[in-house]
Amino acid sequence: MVGAPEAHDTARRLRAISGELSERFYERADVVRTLVVALLAGQHSLVLGPPGTAKSELARELTGRVEGACYWEILLSKFTAPTRMFGPIDVAALARGEYRQVFEGRATTAHVAFIDEIFKCSTAALNETLGFLNERIYHPESGGTPIRCPLIGAITASNELPAGEDSTAIFDRLLVRIEVGYLADPSNFAALVRSAAGRPAAALRTTVDLGALQHAVATAVPAVEVTDTIVDAICTLRAALRRKELVASDRRWRQAVRLLQASAYLDERAAVAEPDLSILTHVLWSTPAQRPIVEREVLHLVNPDATEALELAETIEGIEVQLEAMAGQSREALSDWVIKEAHHQLARAGTRLQTLRAEAAGAGRSTTTIDRVSGRQRAVRARVLTEALGVDASMVQTHP
Template sequence: MDAQEVARRLRAVCDELAERFYERADVVRTLMVTLLAGQHSLVLGPPGTAKSELARELTGRIEGAAYWEILLSKFTAPTRMFGPIDVAALARGEYRQVFDGRATTAHIAFIDEIFKCSTAALNETLGYLNERIYHPENGGAPIHCPLIGAITASNELPSGEDSAAIYDRLLVRIEVGYLEDPSNFAALVRSAVHRPEGHTRTTVELAALQQAVTEAVPAVAVPDPVVDAVVTLRAALRRKELVASDRRWRQSVRLLQASAFLDGRTEAGEGDLPVLTHVLWDSPAQRPVVEREVLHLVNPDAKEALDLADTIEELETQLDAMAGQSREALSEWVITHAHGRLATAGKRLEQLRREAAAAGRSTATIDRVTGRQRAVRARVLTEALGVDASMVQAQQL
């Protein structure tokens, strides 16, 4: 299977997972890019947002890949992660570990509550993530692990120095939340009652993915204009007092190459820079600043989309503040304030998307803001006007 076919199949996997997991298209693509770059990701969000299910489903599309997952706690022993003691061998006077089915044999790992890693397991976990090695309990030679990338998850940021060391090793950080669009939530509820019809299930062989990670992605060219854009972005973020380490910037280059590969290109372009919005922040409050600086540099129509997102967020805040008011008051607010502004934002977003697509620029940010516009519009229709969520979904299809 040639590189172009591998990229095509991986794009198909992204499309299929984005269709199955509502409001997760950007999450899916970012996780795929991170794997192609041979890096690790953190999915930051509350419980019940399909983090582990998405990791399992993504791994399930890689034929032959070994998957391992664990929920960490402050008491998780290293042997539970990397290999328990072989009791039968111990009875014979031999001290050895059983590695099958543990982190040491996994190609993709999902580590939930990563920042609850125990002190006892910290050094081995860092070695596993950094160097893909594990030092056996009996002091034998280090074991080289076949890990392509780890998907980690947490509902909170690290609070201590030990967990901060792990946080620094997770190059990509993705925020997720509960579903926002009432029509998507209605579809989720229906899926619990009615078994969904069979979906197309594209797969990629493990060997093909490994070859992409080790050969095809590193071969993607990074031209001087992209390097110059990265240098300009670093300077802009420094003016905002957002400083990332040299190591993080260097590792980010592989993400740009992976993004280009996934799109079927042999050369990275400025349109790949938006993936860095998941890399160059430490706290979620910093992410919008990073995103605006990136888009100001590479995508003016996406920057305008973010300005429209501010209007949309303002309307949603007003809707939240009106909770408990009468239907008449809500209806008046919709007529005098919300409807026109949401409609104008929706039309402008459609226009921006057409212009961006015609110019060959990424539409990912515009699509995300459009999703927010639809979600807020759906909330307005269902909560303020009493329209059935199923009818709202039908209008948006």
């Protein structure tokens, strides 16, 4: 890896932070890593999901790990004024006939930011918000020289996709887009309930220094090599997506390269490697319906284990759809279906997923997708056992 020993320490600290947050937030390991990579790349990210999925808590916990950084957070609404975001009017100065703003503690001085309900940005604040995210500048209310903002990256969150043209403009500026949902794995849900009922244990809290993070973003990450092999892979992926009528802008592809460099830096590698390409699954879609298509094309290129896992995911989802279609049928009919079809299909899928994970881990490939599909397999299996057979799934969920 290129850089001084301090660069290695920064990468190790960020990996430690990722590990600590992944242990605390169930089924969020890929989300955490992706947010860290986005911050290292100096890019903004969107966490998209329903209420109650720990979007805000996770963002605050991550951004709070940067020692010495000015942090800014806001919950937007259609009535949020630009001055509330970037600096209120100095009332004392106004009484003296001077018109100026107080910028301390606002977006204009922030190194890291969390913007909740980003797509509820008011029309009045739209241009200022776009300028803040794009160019890291703010034009004061009184005019004059634009203010340079020290923002490294912003994490944004929303419960829904943008609905209007104004919010679509903001959506386009968020390079990384991550979907989150409610916990799928029954064992993780049980662990969540237990953690809520007990006294939380003292958790490790690794931090990273602001200066070290800024050096990584400005110097160390851009120094990571992007080989011709990776360039060819990106071109191949672009062509594959175009054949499916999924077209990303040249700007988005260009910015994505820095994400690949940041991913390699986080793993202390001097050059981007094929596994780094997997982060593009969070970059190249515009609607949730497009995400599985992008994921399949990316993983087909870099991770054959994950590609097969996605095929198994279709089988698992099909079983859940069939279970819902059988609602209202007799317990006997449901039991017959489970014994003859569902149980064997889910068991085979679980066994194969375990094999794929072992093979991927042994080869040093990412197991993120396989783990996610395994969680769905356990969730669907638990639902089948409970709804169709009346069995307490928590007693048998350790088996495939």
